[in-house]
Amino acid sequence: MKKEHIRELLASVRAGDVDVEAALAALDENSVSAIDVAAVDTGRLARTGHPEVIFGQGKEAEDIVAILERLAAANQPGVVTRLSEEKASIICGAYPEAVWHRRARVLVVPSTATPSPPQCSEGDIVIICAGTSDLPVAEEAAVIAETFGYPVKRIRDVGVAGIHRVIKHQTTLRSARAIVVVAGMEGALASVVAGMVACPVIAVPTSVGYGASFGGLAALLGMLNSCATGVSVVNIDNGFGAAMVAMRMTGAQP
Amino acid sequence: MKKEHIRELLASVRAGDVDVEAALAALDENSVSAIDVAAVDTGRLARTGHPEVIFGQGKEAEDIVAILERLAAANQPGVVTRLSEEKASIICGAYPEAVWHRRARVLVVPSTATPSPPQCSEGDIVIICAGTSDLPVAEEAAVIAETFGYPVKRIRDVGVAGIHRVIKHQTTLRSARAIVVVAGMEGALASVVAGMVACPVIAVPTSVGYGASFGGLAALLGMLNSCATGVSVVNIDNGFGAAMVAMRMTGAQP
Amino acid sequence: MKKEHIRELLASVRAGDVDVEAALAALDENSVSAIDVAAVDTGRLARTGHPEVIFGQGKEAEDIVAILERLAAANQPGVVTRLSEEKASIICGAYPEAVWHRRARVLVVPSTATPSPPQCSEGDIVIICAGTSDLPVAEEAAVIAETFGYPVKRIRDVGVAGIHRVIKHQTTLRSARAIVVVAGMEGALASVVAGMVACPVIAVPTSVGYGASFGGLAALLGMLNSCATGVSVVNIDNGFGAAMVAMRMTGAQP
């Protein structure tokens, strides 16, 4: 756990906002909150700076509800990705305070604690996407970052077929500390951006494209083979993962 | 922008058909018309000779409507590919003048300006397909070309299993300036045609076939490995892309 | 056979430079010159405008010599691609007039007839490559085109990681009638160039790159999925094939 977070926590204990048992649990890096179908890694927040996030795909709605209950009990926000509209409405029935981000397919049950304070400055994280069809993935990244207190600057639909659209945003890009580039088809935007800036670029290939994109494989390979330096890559359509990397890059240091 | 197009534009300005501001915008190669979800590359027409075309797949109908509005404002035709019937009917509701090409899955909102004058001669572009199952892709190519003023000659269902069917069209093929060959399965038609003519052949693999076509991979690899010279290849099922290449080959030169 | 070529041939016959039998053979689109190991397609020149070219890989040197003899007998130049240095020196022993292009791995035995007159104008064909490691493939393309009378403009080492290097050549690129883009790694150069010009772009993926280029697969898929229109693709490392397409695009029309 980062020192500054421990300091905050101790201040809350002293102020009487957090009781001793809860603080103890929050400090336990190896805590687990087990139920029948899951072993929620409640210690993850202490170890990595961010709580466990639920991968919604392939889970039954009632299992997700049960896991959310465990996170809430640990005073941690409940975030579910890759959620179908149908399951989301079931969960929203159980958690009226839940927020459903339709385009991003992300559901958030805010922690009963106060909302996340800013973890980095405005403009530190830029999320840029190549086409309008890449928006759901870019939004997944943006929603995740914002949920955890990282403000995000969005740039949309600036594919390299009109390179002037990218160059137009040069100043914004150059003042970022981490850039998430979301692109399908050949995924060339990552290389072009990385060649213009000094900060790290996190590339997210998307499954958008005609047949030989093979579900995003074309963009994935393109990004892995970037001729520009400073590019690293996450899974296809994995806006969530990109956001997590960007957050680790720009959060307060250890 | 090609000289002849600039000349036409200036003539229109002089004739009072186009006002000065519109001409200025049309000449700006780097113009962008941005909305929330898109940055429409309105300068593309000036740079490449053809306006931006909307890839319909993965976009929401309301986003497409918004982009079409930007193109119309720039006096450019609105063309949408890979559109589902369902989204098409929503868009047709918003644009009653839109034309829906069902088999090609292409929707066209004509520019308020006059229709495209012929950009090449009858017979310059030939679109030939190997089987009836390849028709949707061949039609995508044909509709795109015709929309932009390139007349197209269609030859259908002449797969190499009956080679005499191809040879029958030898005269038509030999007088073309660019030939689009659309074929699934093993895609051999591209090689046979290219060995008979002197003009370039644009090969479009389709996803038609039994299991080991692997969604068009077999035809794609076959076409890339053509033993005949003069063949280049576009993405699987990408009739749109093939048309754009053929148009660049046969349009008035710079 | 293109009309202008027939006209030239008839003029030569009239002038007594070509005898009647030779002219007859040159006009026969279906002529074949068979030997034990090969059936040389001597009619290809009449049909497609360019003679058969020998794929050197996997052929024994003595077989290549025998095929070259058939081409020479038909007054056609002998061109061999993908030739190892070792076989090249054997062949040069048999044909002292042969020219060996080491970097391109192409060997040319000029036709005893006069050298090819220019088939297109200077600057009509541009060959541009992304990195110095792509040179052998780019040179294969350039040597092939020049051998058949198509002058070529070379632009080298302008990968998209330094996008200003590409933009610098905008004028040259825009005045071309066909552009061959040679690139390995992610192959993004094809998209960027195609977005800047109105002529067709022939993309050649190369096998240059770290592990996940998978022998050029990454660049191949990237180019097939180009978000820019006007791009078509040939086989990995196939500079020869790209040149043949460019020649068909820019040669005198039918």
Add this chain to the structure above:
Amino acid sequence: MKKEHIRELLASVRAGDVDVEAALAALDENSVSAIDVAAVDTGRLARTGHPEVIFGQGKEAEDIVAILERLAAANQPGVVTRLSEEKASIICGAYPEAVWHRRARVLVVPSTATPSPPQCSEGDIVIICAGTSDLPVAEEAAVIAETFGYPVKRIRDVGVAGIHRVIKHQTTLRSARAIVVVAGMEGALASVVAGMVACPVIAVPTSVGYGASFGGLAALLGMLNSCATGVSVVNIDNGFGAAMVAMRMTGAQP
């Protein structure tokens, strides 16, 4: 064992040319001749009509010699495929009567019995290849068939880029009972031939080609996806396997 073969064998026994024990062994469909490194399937001749053939690749020369000794002891010819020149010369040292087919990379130790009588008529099996680079594979097929008494008609270098070369051989092709088509690159020859004839076509993809042939995968997939009926496919570069199928098709019936 086919009736006619049993009849021949019994005649030899009666004539005193074959002793009773040898005949007994030849009739035993489940006989095995085991040594340390191998269990030679000497019963295969009785079961399938042809003896076991040794796959030379990955075997040590001394192991091959030992297996050949077992086949000789069973009065069966010894045939080794995929043999390197180096191992071949070692084996030829041990078996001076061995014949080494260099281009085919096949070594044959004739049976001490009389040479194989013709198993089918001249012209029943045609082996046709698309290019000179495919010759080693085509020769592997031809040598195997001829070794077992099946005369073969060879047609070479008739790729589909010059379709007239194929059509020229129509009569020969139509009078065949089985056709082996050997082709690399896109492998289209199989489809064209199968569309012209009534007999079965056995397609052999070869690993000849530029990068995206992926070691013969392109031709393999092309042949499996043939739009013509009557085509079945064997492994890449597997001339041996194609010959065995053709032999089963044309040999005397059960």
Add this chain to the structure above:
Amino acid sequence: MKKEHIRELLASVRAGDVDVEAALAALDENSVSAIDVAAVDTGRLARTGHPEVIFGQGKEAEDIVAILERLAAANQPGVVTRLSEEKASIICGAYPEAVWHRRARVLVVPSTATPSPPQCSEGDIVIICAGTSDLPVAEEAAVIAETFGYPVKRIRDVGVAGIHRVIKHQTTLRSARAIVVVAGMEGALASVVAGMVACPVIAVPTSVGYGASFGGLAALLGMLNSCATGVSVVNIDNGFGAAMVAMRMTGAQP
């Protein structure tokens, strides 16, 4: 066209059952019957012994009806493979005499001429499948063969996990002239059968299996790599193609 078929045809002409024009058409190997969406290869029957068969997938029902009309006009049976139940019922509406083979997904419109006489003997063709889940593909093969007059012997559900089930059918297998082996998962049945018999084996991989069958790729590769000789392979799930090969093997010779 095979001699015996020509003899039959001439006899019919003499008998007055077929008029001269129809006979002329039937003898024309290069006849084509073209409509808007198709160029039906009516000459295929004369060239290859069997008429064109319609690949139903990806074709619209009305297109199929139109093609069937052309085949009927040429006195040829209409056969459609890979047909959905929905399209089948539309076509059956147009052709009440059509027979719908549900499990095989094949629809047959019999020729108005008399039904096909037997083209081979009972037991010449054996179709054997490894599991009950492979039945639809095996039935596609069986229905196709029977439709064209080739009686078929079926053996079902004899996977190699219980090898005694295969051995039990040894006598039937050994008296066949061509065996079609249909198997998913690892496809090992083809090798085991081919090792027991002297006739050719046509292997059909199916897409049946757990995840790493990758849509039949596992069985396809397994069959292509068979350690037994005499195996050749058709496309995944392509029972139709296997039947056509078996028919070419066992039909009356040229």
Add this chain to the structure above:
Amino acid sequence: MKKEHIRELLASVRAGDVDVEAALAALDENSVSAIDVAAVDTGRLARTGHPEVIFGQGKEAEDIVAILERLAAANQPGVVTRLSEEKASIICGAYPEAVWHRRARVLVVPSTATPSPPQCSEGDIVIICAGTSDLPVAEEAAVIAETFGYPVKRIRDVGVAGIHRVIKHQTTLRSARAIVVVAGMEGALASVVAGMVACPVIAVPTSVGYGASFGGLAALLGMLNSCATGVSVVNIDNGFGAAMVAMRMTGAQP
């Protein structure tokens, strides 16, 4: 058949619980119970210790019912995997005693004989999964084992991102005789577990994950490449197969 099973059977015969004919059938390792669509391998129980299990996918409900009838006639339990809810309800209509395990998608028709006695001790088999989304596969394994009399210890949701969750179960893992590890995504759990224990680990990759899991390929390759020894792998999502391996490892020895 294992000796101890034969002893049990003979005791039952002596006690009059099993009649002579039934015992005879149970002892016949090569018995087959054939119906039209299947050849049920009723001898499998005698040969391998476990009866045939029905792969439900791709089979029609009525076929499954017919096969179950054959198993019941042989006094063997009927187990169906990969069954859709829809088919399950049809089958439950026919067999009211059938038990439907919804999450595992397994249906069991108990043998009319007494339930399976324990085949191994509690704790001998441990089934551990990495995430809640892997539960259906883990349950398939667990249900199969329990159905055949092998008690199973379940550990759930202990992915390596929280390595302490795995270590917590060290004692349970170390006292196992066989461990089934079920994991999607990168499948790393198999390596970590295998490095902590002395018993064999059976790894089951699942198809859970973002795009580049490619349907479980990532986990499959990861598990095959485990840097820990003692890991062997079954098919993607094949919980059934893993259970069968674990049962063979821990059942009473021969």
Add this chain to the structure above:
Amino acid sequence: MKKEHIRELLASVRAGDVDVEAALAALDENSVSAIDVAAVDTGRLARTGHPEVIFGQGKEAEDIVAILERLAAANQPGVVTRLSEEKASIICGAYPEAVWHRRARVLVVPSTATPSPPQCSEGDIVIICAGTSDLPVAEEAAVIAETFGYPVKRIRDVGVAGIHRVIKHQTTLRSARAIVVVAGMEGALASVVAGMVACPVIAVPTSVGYGASFGGLAALLGMLNSCATGVSVVNIDNGFGAAMVAMRMTGAQP
């Protein structure tokens, strides 16, 4: 550490054969012996029952020598797999007691302690291979097992093309407790064996085969898709890994 091993160790301590410090180290499951290039996991023997084995490929000879020195210091045998002949001779120079198994490419430096006592009975582990070309992999498995005290029964060259060869060994196979099946090409032997026995089968695909074996992929997929139960799979050519699994299955239980 297994109880019986601890008992042995304590007996040795009591007898004065092992001193206290050495015993302490041997009991430490988390011991590491670090040098500059490696962190030798000396605790692995205590945790998993077998010491760390060195993967020779990609390591420099001097690094291997240094690691061997660490293992020797811990009284553990040094075993190196995938070693080139060249590196082996360097290492043998440093360790004259080393044994080099050429065919298996395994080098063993025996522990200074007494040789491994038998860990299982003769016949418990059977290693069976399909062809002579698979011997190096089968030998890797055999040498590893024998080095650690597990006697091995070898069966060689019994591919399924001659199924009687497998059946011949039925008794040996049925009395095994674990069977390692080594096979290239289609890898069908694993299924056939698993259908005949009650013990677990560990399948090792090899890279032996014609082109479409794709370096062993065909056999790998075949084995993963086995229609027989009881099969699990290790990496291509990984005889070492298979031995380790077999050893875990047959060693004394915890």
Add this chain to the structure above:
Amino acid sequence: MKKEHIRELLASVRAGDVDVEAALAALDENSVSAIDVAAVDTGRLARTGHPEVIFGQGKEAEDIVAILERLAAANQPGVVTRLSEEKASIICGAYPEAVWHRRARVLVVPSTATPSPPQCSEGDIVIICAGTSDLPVAEEAAVIAETFGYPVKRIRDVGVAGIHRVIKHQTTLRSARAIVVVAGMEGALASVVAGMVACPVIAVPTSVGYGASFGGLAALLGMLNSCATGVSVVNIDNGFGAAMVAMRMTGAQP
């Protein structure tokens, strides 16, 4: 260019250490230094904070020497990756001050300017590898970082098969600001490390492993599918690329 770098540069100008023209060039973000075979991107240092690095593979030694000359002229260090020993010795002949890192296959020609001052603190970057065979890749990363002034902490040979080896380094790992994880085989180390720390993890898959690693594909997919958050991935064996990302993460901020 980062502000602090500009400040340093201006100070040097004022101090007379750098002349005005050189400073001008250093500040020009779009400068290019072109020679025949290359267009050296000398502006890259100003744009991205680091100079262009030469990818040695596929380049001729004389070309590399020429490029190095251009970098030296621009006062930038010359770094060449993926260099063979043979080319390295040629280059060292031309540049005696060059340093050759054999294991990393990296050659460095130091800038004539003073060596790079530290760009981050000791311990900020940790490079950890799973096995000794991964060392060349890990060293490529380490040498690159150190060359540019980023001190590196190395942890070696801590694969997850002995998880205690990783845990031992927990403190070092937790105090890092960026961790490069280098691993072949299944690549699981990335997930385990990322689950223990709060900083970003850059994963480098290596091509180390048995057959089904498919040249590093297994590790690549494993890392892309990491169940732990905070992991992003670079190309197979691309230690260079990982270092560049780590440097962008830990260098002084804009």
